[in-house]
Amino acid sequence: MREPTLWILHILAGIIILIFLGIHMGIMHLDTILTSLGVGYKNPLSWSSVLIRNKALFFTITYILLLGAALYHGFYGLRNILFELSLGKSAQKAVNWLLFFVGLFLFIYGGYAAIAAYVI
Amino acid sequence: MADQKEQETSVFTEEVIKEVIFRVHRFSPDDGKPPRMQDYKVPVKRGMTVLDGLHYIRDNLDSTLSYRFSCRMAICGSCGMFINNLPRLACKTQILELEADTIEVKPLPNYEVIKDLVPDLSDFFEKHRSVMPYLIREEEEEKIDPPTNEFLQTPDELERFLQFAYCTKCGLCLAGCPTVATDKVFLGPMALAQAFRYNSDTRDQGFEKRLELLCVPEGPWRCHFAGSCSEVCPKGVDPALGVQLLKGQIVFTKLGLKKPHKIAPLATEKPEAKRRPGIPEAPPRTVKKE
Amino acid sequence: MANGTISKPENRLGIVGWFYAGSFSFERYAYILHRITGLGILLYFLLHIFGSSARISGQSSWESLMHFLGKPIFVAGEYLVFIAFCFHAMNGIRLILGELGFSIGKPGRPVYPYRISLNRQRPLLVVFMIIAVIFILLGGYDFFIAGH
Incomplete structure (x- = not known):
C-alpha cells in the first residue's frame, strides 16, 4: 500500500521544486534580465551576494526545503528507472535502502552546510 | 448511374496494382536455426490487407509460414504483428495504406516468440x-x-x-x-x-x-x-x-478527495419479457454450473 | 533443449525500447527526454550539494572554486543543465496534469476516427514546449551574451 503514497509525494516534491528551483534558477541564471526589470541582484555568485543569501532566513529555509524535495524527487525517479529493469524483490529492497541512506546522508550534509552558513 | 457502376467495378477490381516485398520474420524452435528475415514477392490488389498478403504467401509460396489469425475483421484481436515500425493488426492494415514497397512483418515485440509471427500471450x-x-x-x-x-x-x-x-x-x-x-x-x-x-x-x-x-x-x-x-x-x-x-x-x-461510486442496486422486479409463440427454447448450457 | 530445439526468443526490446520502438508521436520521445534530463539534473544536483558547501569554508575557498568553475566548458555544461531543467519542469507540469487525469478527457464511446487522450492533451504539450523554449533562449542570452 506504500506505492501510491510514494508516488503522490513525488508529485508534491515536483511542485515544490518547480517553485523554489524556479526562483533559484531565475536568481542565478536570469540575473541580467531580472535586474533590468528591477528584481534580483547582479553577480549572484560573487562572495558578497553569497553572504547576503547566507544570512537571509528565507534562503536558509528554502534551501533545506529544496534540498529535501529534490533529493526525494530525484531518488524516487532513479528508483523508478531501476525498478523498470525487472529487478527481483530482494534487489528492489536493496535499492530502496541504498537510496534511502544515501539520500539521508546528503540531506544531513547539505542541511548542515545551509545552517552553518547562516550561523557563522 | 453508369458512372457509379463504373466506379464500383474499379473499386472491386482484381487487377494487380503493384508488387511488394514481404520481409517476414522466420523462426522455428525445431530447426535449430536462429531467427531470420525472409523475403517474399506478393502481388497487391486494391483492398488487400497484410493478413491477405500472409495468406497469399502461405497458399502460394511457403506453406511452412505460421501466423495467428481468426476473424480477419479486427474483432478477435489474434493477428497483432509488428508491421512497418508499429504494432498493428494485420487484418486492419491495408498494404497500399502503408505506402511502402517493402512490408516488414515481425512478431509483436515484448512477447516471447513461439514460431515465425506467433507471440506467446x-x-x-x-x-x-x-x-x-x-x-x-x-x-x-x-x-x-x-x-x-x-x-x-x-x-x-x-x-x-x-x-x-x-x-x-x-x-x-x-x-x-x-x-x-x-x-x-x-x-x-x-x-x-x-x-x-x-x-x-x-x-x-x-x-x-x-x-x-x-x-x-x-x-x-x-x-x-x-x-x-x-x-x-x-x-x-x-x-x-x-x-x-x-x-x-x-x-x-x-486522500479522501473522491468518494467511492454509488453501487448499482439489484432490480426488484424480474423483467417482464415473454417468449413469443413459435420461438424454440435455448439449447442447454455447454459449461456446467459449479 | 533436446532434439536440437532452441528456446523461445524473448524478443523484449530492452532499454533500446525506451528510446525507439517504432514511429510514435512526440510524447514517446518526451518520455525518454524526461528520463535523460532527470538523470542529468540529479547528477548535477549531487555535485552541486558538495560544491555549494564550499561557502562554509570561507571566502577564499569559495572564490577559488568559482574561478575554477568559470571555465567555458563548465559554463556550457551548466547551460545544458539549465536546458534540461526547463524541459523537465515544463514537461513535468504536463505530466502531473495528465497523470492525475486533468488534461486527458473522459472516457466516451470510441467512434472512428478515434480521438485519444494523447490528442486531447497535445495543445498543452505544445504550449509548455513553447514556454520551455522561451526560457531556454532567455537563459542562453544571460549565459553567453549579457555580461559574461
Missing part, C-alpha cells in the same frame, strides 16, 4: 486475470453466476467505463509500451485499463480488493504516460487514459 492473459477483471459483489447470493436478477445502471454510468470494455485483448499495447520493454512484471496498459473499467463499474464492489493488487511496485506507478499504448490500440480503447484515471482514482480515494 500467456503472460499477458495472466496479468489480465491477476486484476480480477469481473464484477465483484458483496452479497453472498449475487456472487454466483448468473446473479439472481439484473443490476440497474444508468446510461451515464455505463459510459464511464464502456470505452475500456471494447478491448479485444490483442496485446498491441504491451508491444508499444516502453516500460514493458524492460519490465517483465509490470501489469501493463491492458490489465490496468481493465482494472479501471471494473473499478468504475457501478455494479462492482471490488475496489478495495483490487487496490491491494494495484498498490504494488508493478502497478500503475510504472506508467509515465508516453501514450504509445493508446496510439497503437486498434479499437480506440485508449488504455493510457484508463491507467492515468486509475492512478487518480486510487490517489484521490486514498
Whole structure:
C-alpha cells in the first residue's frame, strides 16, 4: 500500500521544486534580465551576494526545503528507472535502502552546510 | 448511374496494382536455426490487407509460414504483428495504406516468440486475470453466476467505463509500451485499463480488493504516460487514459478527495419479457454450473 | 533443449525500447527526454550539494572554486543543465496534469476516427514546449551574451 503514497509525494516534491528551483534558477541564471526589470541582484555568485543569501532566513529555509524535495524527487525517479529493469524483490529492497541512506546522508550534509552558513 | 457502376467495378477490381516485398520474420524452435528475415514477392490488389498478403504467401509460396489469425475483421484481436515500425493488426492494415514497397512483418515485440509471427500471450492473459477483471459483489447470493436478477445502471454510468470494455485483448499495447520493454512484471496498459473499467463499474464492489493488487511496485506507478499504448490500440480503447484515471482514482480515494461510486442496486422486479409463440427454447448450457 | 530445439526468443526490446520502438508521436520521445534530463539534473544536483558547501569554508575557498568553475566548458555544461531543467519542469507540469487525469478527457464511446487522450492533451504539450523554449533562449542570452 506504500506505492501510491510514494508516488503522490513525488508529485508534491515536483511542485515544490518547480517553485523554489524556479526562483533559484531565475536568481542565478536570469540575473541580467531580472535586474533590468528591477528584481534580483547582479553577480549572484560573487562572495558578497553569497553572504547576503547566507544570512537571509528565507534562503536558509528554502534551501533545506529544496534540498529535501529534490533529493526525494530525484531518488524516487532513479528508483523508478531501476525498478523498470525487472529487478527481483530482494534487489528492489536493496535499492530502496541504498537510496534511502544515501539520500539521508546528503540531506544531513547539505542541511548542515545551509545552517552553518547562516550561523557563522 | 453508369458512372457509379463504373466506379464500383474499379473499386472491386482484381487487377494487380503493384508488387511488394514481404520481409517476414522466420523462426522455428525445431530447426535449430536462429531467427531470420525472409523475403517474399506478393502481388497487391486494391483492398488487400497484410493478413491477405500472409495468406497469399502461405497458399502460394511457403506453406511452412505460421501466423495467428481468426476473424480477419479486427474483432478477435489474434493477428497483432509488428508491421512497418508499429504494432498493428494485420487484418486492419491495408498494404497500399502503408505506402511502402517493402512490408516488414515481425512478431509483436515484448512477447516471447513461439514460431515465425506467433507471440506467446500467456503472460499477458495472466496479468489480465491477476486484476480480477469481473464484477465483484458483496452479497453472498449475487456472487454466483448468473446473479439472481439484473443490476440497474444508468446510461451515464455505463459510459464511464464502456470505452475500456471494447478491448479485444490483442496485446498491441504491451508491444508499444516502453516500460514493458524492460519490465517483465509490470501489469501493463491492458490489465490496468481493465482494472479501471471494473473499478468504475457501478455494479462492482471490488475496489478495495483490487487496490491491494494495484498498490504494488508493478502497478500503475510504472506508467509515465508516453501514450504509445493508446496510439497503437486498434479499437480506440485508449488504455493510457484508463491507467492515468486509475492512478487518480486510487490517489484521490486514498486522500479522501473522491468518494467511492454509488453501487448499482439489484432490480426488484424480474423483467417482464415473454417468449413469443413459435420461438424454440435455448439449447442447454455447454459449461456446467459449479 | 533436446532434439536440437532452441528456446523461445524473448524478443523484449530492452532499454533500446525506451528510446525507439517504432514511429510514435512526440510524447514517446518526451518520455525518454524526461528520463535523460532527470538523470542529468540529479547528477548535477549531487555535485552541486558538495560544491555549494564550499561557502562554509570561507571566502577564499569559495572564490577559488568559482574561478575554477568559470571555465567555458563548465559554463556550457551548466547551460545544458539549465536546458534540461526547463524541459523537465515544463514537461513535468504536463505530466502531473495528465497523470492525475486533468488534461486527458473522459472516457466516451470510441467512434472512428478515434480521438485519444494523447490528442486531447497535445495543445498543452505544445504550449509548455513553447514556454520551455522561451526560457531556454532567455537563459542562453544571460549565459553567453549579457555580461559574461
